[in-house]
Amino acid sequence: MHSDERIPGTKLDTTPGDAPGFGPAAGNRWQLQDGRLSLVRTPPAPRPLALPAQPESLVIDLARTALVVVDMQNDFCHPEGWFGQKGLDVQAARRPIPVLQALLPAWRRAGSPLVWCNWGIRADRRNLGPTVQFKGKRTAEGVGYGERSPIDHGPSLVQGSWGAALVEELAAEPGDILAHKHRLSGFWDSELDSVLRNAGITTLLFAGINTDRCVFSTLQDAAFLGYDCVLLEDACSTSSPDYVTDGVLYLVRLLHGFTATAADLGAALTDLPSQPD
Structure with a gap:
């Protein structure tokens, strides 16, 4: 970035x-x-906010907290995106959209950073190793990273392409921050950590897709780097079986941080005065 x-x-x-x-x-x-x-x-002066969470309820500091939304992009969420044209069900990927539409206005009014952490690969794929490229393509006939699907909206997940852009229901606004990634974790080989640390951010709230893949990988790396981590359960989704999400929630609560809900966060933000521009 x-x-x-x-x-x-x-x-x-x-x-x-x-x-x-x-x-x-x-x-x-x-x-x-x-x-x-x-x-x-x-x-910055502390701006404490009480937030119900598991396994313990929390008080977070909005002056040092960012909301990180992972991978809400056309290639994953739109029926004509990379995943949709592969025949994968995009309904699970779209589940966070109404939840985020309800939460984001209150979050923006609170004045804390909103970070869109999205896949945005190099067009030449030179930093994507064989494992990453194989898992994205699977067969010789498959459409892989940086390749074009039959309904051609451009190369899949390449920075600046239609597929790498946010879904239209969650358009970015002035004041939002965009961080590109090229692995499951948004912190691996990226500028995300530097941007957050220079902004004085110590607590991260996570939303997006997929709960057990990019969201969990990014949250784990954040915890390893020393950030306070909170997973917003109802603002995340995955196409994996329910028991996989149960395992992620168990591990987050046990080892990496806390879980809360976007509904509770939105309710807590409702009574806050808007921050000046």
């Missing part, structure tokens, strides 16, 4: 006051004042 791929207007770019500032976030910024460069950062 390079600087020109950030969506303009993100609150992470805000410079407090009129002094020239240097840094990616209001809480991680040098100031040039009266001919001197101040390295004193001004940390």
Whole structure:
């Protein structure tokens, strides 16, 4: 995720006051004042929010929390996307859409970062090893990563293609952040960790697809890196059998963090005052 791929207007770019500032976030910024460069950062004031969760209820800090939505893209969720044209049922992939449509307005009003963590591969696939390429194609006749399906919407999951774009029901808005990935985990060989750390983010809420694949892989890596992790159960989905999701929820609660619901989060956000732009 390079600087020109950030969506303009993100609150992470805000410079407090009129002094020239240097840094990616209001809480991680040098100031040039009266001919001197101040390295004193001004940390954001805590904004606690009570959130019912398992195995323990939580209080999260909205000033240091980001919502990470994984892989809600045309190639996975649209009937004419890469998966749909393979004959895979996209209904499971579409289940988080109404949940997120209900949650995101309240989340944006709260002023905390919203990160879209999406597949966005190189067109030449030079960093996709044999295992990744085989699992995406399976047979000589199959359509793999970066290849075109019979209903041609462009190469599958290539950055900038129709298939790699968000589904239209969940269009990005100014202030959102886009992070491309090319493995199940959004943290592997990407800029996601750097962007979050420079913004002072310590807690991550996870939504998207598939619960047991990209969402879980990204959450695990986040936990390994030291982030607080909360999986929003009703804002995730998978086409795998129910027992697989049960296993993921068990492991998240046991080892990696906590589980909560988008419904409870939305309810908790309802009474918050909107953050200034």
